[in-house]
Amino acid sequence: MDWLMSAEVYNTILVGSFVYAAFILVGAFLSKAPYGRFGSEGAGLSLSPRLGWFLMELPATLSFLWFYLHGKNASEWVPMIFLGVWLIHYANRGFIFPLLMRVASGSKGTFGLLVVVAGWLVTTLHGYLNAVFISHLSTHLTPDWLSDPRFLLGMAIYLFGFVMNVHSDAIIRNLRSKAEVESGERIYRIPQGGLFRYVTNPSYFTELVSFAGFAIATWSPGALFVLFVSAANLIPRAFQVHRWYLNKFDNYPRERKVLIPWVL
Numbered sequence: 001m002d003w004l005m006s007a008e009v010y011n012t013i014l015v016g017s018f019v020y021a022a023f024i025l026v027g028a029f030l031s032k033a034p035y036g037r038f039g040s041e042g043a044g045l046s047l048s049p050r051l052g053w054f055l056m057e058l059p060a061t062l063s064f065l066w067f068y069l070h071g072k073n074a075s076e077w078v079p080m081i082f083l084g085v086w087l088i089h090y091a092n093r094g095f096i097f098p099l100l101m102r103v104a105s106g107s108k109g110t111f112g113l114l115v116v117v118a119g120w121l122v123t124t125l126h127g128y129l130n131a132v133f134i135s136h137l138s139t140h141l142t143p144d145w146l147s148d149p150r151f152l153l154g155m156a157i158y159l160f161g162f163v164m165n166v167h168s169d170a171i172i173r174n175l176r177s178k179a180e181v182e183s184g185e186r187i188y189r190i191p192q193g194g195l196f197r198y199v200t201n202p203s204y205f206t207e208l209v210s211f212a213g214f215a216i217a218t219w220s221p222g223a224l225f226v227l228f229v230s231a232a233n234l235i236p237r238a239f240q241v242h243r244w245y246l247n248k249f250d251n252y253p254r255e256r257k258v259l260i261p262w263v264l
Helices: 007-030 049-069 077-100 113-137 143-147 149-173 178-183 202-218 221-248
Strands: none
Touching (some): 007 221, 049 077, 077 113, 077 143, 077 149, 113 221, 143 149, 149 202, 202 221
């Protein structure tokens, strides 16, 4: 275990992780990951959306906890604050979000098993790179850091992104009524309100905003990796989702941007 906590091994894994993220970016532009609206019932090895999301995100929590608790600064106040932020974030993403999904009754698995397996490597790296830096390698995460402009700005950005991400997910979830879920119907509607007034993919946008804020607040290369690999996955998918809406609905609002309000 000690060798994984060393700066030399950490830096090597960090470089390799960014290279891996670059491959993810290329792959995401070339094909659509088989989950969500791009998943096919019964196609190959697939899981239910709830189980797929839960399993894919689970290593981010387990990996972070394991490596965090082995850090020499695990009991210090500032690392513990970031431990709390991480656990709350992934409690929402890995447990609450899939639990609240409104999956049509009787539907078959649409979450590709390969997506889960590929996600395990990424989410395990999420946990390792952030936990080791925050609880073991960092030297700046002392009580003085709580008054540093980077911490204050980063946390403000993170909180905005997190709250708006939860709000955007709720809008999407409520497009399908409970009656439709029970009947097994799969009806698609145009989401309205919130950040959907400006972009097609506010959940992706706010996820990236959250990670950008976390990267600033921790001043961590591990958090920068999370932001980069998330962008590598979500930006190509955002364009794919935007095209899907334009093809699906003749009355889709043409003024909506793909991902970033008023910009992209």
